[in-house]
Amino acid sequence: MSRLAAGLVLACCLAVTTFAQSPAADDTRTQYPLLLANSYFTINVGAFDYPFSASQLEPGFTTEAIDTPRVGVRAVLIGHEFSPFLSVQAHYARPVNYVRYRNINGTTETHHVLMHFGGVTATTRAPLGRHLWVYGEAGIGLTSRDGFESGTAPVVRDAHYGNALLGGGIEYHATRNWDFVAGTLYSPGNDAQNQPRTLFTSGGFRYTLRPLPAAAVEANRNAGYTFPEHIVQVSYTTDTFGYGFNTLVSKRVPVFWGGNVEIARGWAAHYEQNVFHTRKTFGLDIGGSVGFWRSRVNREWVRTMSIYPLLRWTLVRTAPADMYVMYSLAGPSFISRTDADGLQLGTHFTFQDFMGLGFFFGPKRQFNAGVKINHYSNGNIFNENAGLKIPYTFNIGYTF
Numbered sequence: 001m002s003r004l005a006a007g008l009v010l011a012c013c014l015a016v017t018t019f020a021q022s023p024a025a026d027d028t029r030t031q032y033p034l035l036l037a038n039s040y041f042t043i044n045v046g047a048f049d050y051p052f053s054a055s056q057l058e059p060g061f062t063t064e065a066i067d068t069p070r071v072g073v074r075a076v077l078i079g080h081e082f083s084p085f086l087s088v089q090a091h092y093a094r095p096v097n098y099v100r101y102r103n104i105n106g107t108t109e110t111h112h113v114l115m116h117f118g119g120v121t122a123t124t125r126a127p128l129g130r131h132l133w134v135y136g137e138a139g140i141g142l143t144s145r146d147g148f149e150s151g152t153a154p155v156v157r158d159a160h161y162g163n164a165l166l167g168g169g170i171e172y173h174a175t176r177n178w179d180f181v182a183g184t185l186y187s188p189g190n191d192a193q194n195q196p197r198t199l200f201t202s203g204g205f206r207y208t209l210r211p212l213p214a215a216a217v218e219a220n221r222n223a224g225y226t227f228p229e230h231i232v233q234v235s236y237t238t239d240t241f242g243y244g245f246n247t248l249v250s251k252r253v254p255v256f257w258g259g260n261v262e263i264a265r266g267w268a269a270h271y272e273q274n275v276f277h278t279r280k281t282f283g284l285d286i287g288g289s290v291g292f293w294r295s296r297v298n299r300e301w302v303r304t305m306s307i308y309p310l311l312r313w314t315l316v317r318t319a320p321a322d323m324y325v326m327y328s329l330a331g332p333s334f335i336s337r338t339d340a341d342g343l344q345l346g347t348h349f350t351f352q353d354f355m356g357l358g359f360f361f362g363p364k365r366q367f368n369a370g371v372k373i374n375h376y377s378n379g380n381i382f383n384e385n386a387g388l389k390i391p392y393t394f395n396i397g398y399t400f
Contacts, residue, residue, distance in 0.1 A: 030220035042076035046202020064103035228399035235395035259389030266293035344384035368397035
């Protein structure tokens with residue numbers, strides 16, 4: 001891991017040396033980069049249909065009632081349109097509330113079965129009219145079921161398997177960027193793991209990042225607002241101020257995630273490069289980080305290495321400093337341990353998330369400082385997913 005960390009730091013330094021001298025006139029960051037142009041994200045809300053029954057119980061167990069909530073969400077985290085007729089996308093889906101088995105073996109014992117779905121599909125489209133299109137999608141999926149035990153005896157076993165995906169629906173192309181979509185996605189069951197088939201019928205919207213007109217690109221470039229192109233940072237984490245903010249944004253105002261393994265302290269190094277910005281407010285960065293975290297209970301060290309997207313909104317611009325808020329989601333990561341403080345984290349693959357606020361200051365906005373909270377978990381794509389809860393993390397940085 002130390003060699004990987006050294007390699008990442010070296011790569012960051014080389015990148016800074018290579019790109020820091022680019023003249024402002026060559027700044028093309030006000031146009032979407034090649035890999036983002038014609039990419040999209042989708043949010044759907046709908047209903048799950050999976051016939052959970054007593055047949056999912058292990059021999060010797062009974063239940064008096066099974067609650068099967070239907071409402072769920074599906075998010076296309078990233079998709080790319082290669083032509084109006086073909087795209088590829090990666091998605092994640094889950095119910096809002098989980099299946100619940102009540103009164104096991106005549107007792108008051110009640111448990112939930114956690115269900116999560118992921119997948120990558122190719123989508124083809126054909127027009128029915130000027131705005132109305134029909135589509136079909138097919139690909140590979142991942143079904144993850146987290147069952148439960150009674151004492152030490154499994155009642156509904158965990159399940160984790162790959163499967164085919166098949167679906168279709170309609171799209172209404174409202175504008176150049178906005179589409180409304182509705183359809184159904186089918187995921188087959190698995191007899192060996194006693195998992196029923198799943199249908200998810202939903203509707204929602206899709207936003208596509210269409211290349212910006214040349215006039216808009218030029219106007220944004222010459223607006224006179226500073227968006228630092230390269231940032232190197234170091235950060236320090238401490239539990240001195242507790243985990244209150246983590247709890248607030250994960251439970252009371254659920255816009256982030258918590259975690260069952262609490263981190264007491266740690267440090268990390270980051271490199272971020274801005275790849276797109278609007279005229280004044282929004283910026284998109286791509287970053288890389290290495291982190292070293294010590295758990296609160298057993299004082300075990302956990303090391304991570306991540307790449308990640310970073311969304312940054314500059315809310316206030318003044319002569320002394322610019323203030324921004326930031327949010328990073330689902331950064332693919334390597335984690336050195338699969339357990340910490342007696343809890344299972346899953347595999348060595350996980351995701352990094354963080355949110356916070358910061359400042360750029362100095363005559364050329366060459367200095368940076370901020371605070372954030374972090375989270376690591378695998379998004380329940382694996383059965384074990386305790387997650388790391390990382391409290392206040394203070395960072396300082398330098399921009400190029």
